[in-house]
Amino acid sequence: MSEVATTGVSVLLVDDHPIVRQGYRRVLESQGDLHVVAEADNAADAYSAFKVHEPDVVVMDISMPGASGLEAIRNIRARNPRARILVFTMHNEAVLVKAAFNAGASGFVTKSSAPSAVVNAIRSVARGERAMSDDIAHVLAEDSLSAGSVLDQLGEREIEILRQFAGGATTEEIAAQLNLSVKTVQNYHYLIKTKTGARTDAQLVRLAAACGLTRI
Amino acid sequence: MSEVATTGVSVLLVDDHPIVRQGYRRVLESQGDLHVVAEADNAADAYSAFKVHEPDVVVMDISMPGASGLEAIRNIRARNPRARILVFTMHNEAVLVKAAFNAGASGFVTKSSAPSAVVNAIRSVARGERAMSDDIAHVLAEDSLSAGSVLDQLGEREIEILRQFAGGATTEEIAAQLNLSVKTVQNYHYLIKTKTGARTDAQLVRLAAACGLTRI
DNA sequence: TGGCAGCTCGGGCAAATTTCCCAAGCCGGA
């Protein structure tokens, strides 16, 4: 991490599609100052590769098979809190973005972004700055009326209900299970959605899965 | 289409992510015999670009915003039945593969494939052959032996709506995206639930994820 | 050629759920 300024930025590429990785690699290396030192196609390999190469920046698609990408972010950050991780994915849901930053990401860029925006984001996070693409900033701005972290702002009961809901349980089943009135569960359901910024039950499930609350 | 053998293969790239297109372009052009003559990021532009350039091969990701990629395949084939279209996407669900070939695709390669497999597939379809990656062949093989997955009982439209819904889109967004009335989307939503036996939106999302329709 | 089956698209309407506002009890911290 020390010789960055003179030798450029070393990058670990994490994406589950080989062709996509190959394409990124070529785009990044054509920049001159960006060097892809390793690739990985899953969370576990990403962690291993990080330990070996200690790259300046990890460019990672968080939608990978197997373990959650967010989990990978947490693992890497746990090992080295100075690690810079740029999430680079097609998703642009506020809940996911917040979850990623919450897990320790330094940047979040969607694949809809112009190539120049992506390479600039890599340079930004390499300098220790936070970076995000315009569309992400817009999404977060829209969402900003309810600031805060994603799951950390949920209480015990809310998390339990979210887990059961994401697991496929109906409102009645949850109420019976927890010995609550259906009305209360409905209110929690609504409350969780507003708190997390999820606008859809499906987004809620995806959030729960991303946070490891449920497995799919 | 006639001078292919001597001048190489002209390719139209269709993918909604700029960076991804840029990467593909570099990978393909490094081959020497493959030339990207145009790019498009949606179905409508793909059709326009095809009319202008009449490329040997269209390399297309069918999961794009706006009109269905399958629709684009049909449009292009309707204009020129000799058009060669190679579907190149992250999805590997049997129903989608079958739908693509049914719409007139010449090949189906997943983004999990090795770059060499992709370029070879492009050359194959340029020669008029059918091509698919190993994993797709495997999926189709499994499918031909199985009693039929849950998704097999869903129509094209139903699958598209399920994908968008599981991806977190609201009913209104899906209706706007597909140019349908909200009521129709609601009906599809209900129909999909009854057909699949899902009793909850969350179960629907899990089902879609399990079938590879969406990644979490 | 006719007919049937299946997909697509939407209207209608009662029942159910969601949305949002509200109140009250409880508990821990300032």
Next chain:
DNA sequence: TCCGGCTTGGGAAATTTGCCCGAGCTGCCA
């Protein structure tokens, strides 16, 4: 003690769901 947050639910309007219907279209099969 008081404030704030969690938990629990009521109420009422808005929306969605569940289920029924028909109509247009395409493909298939006799």
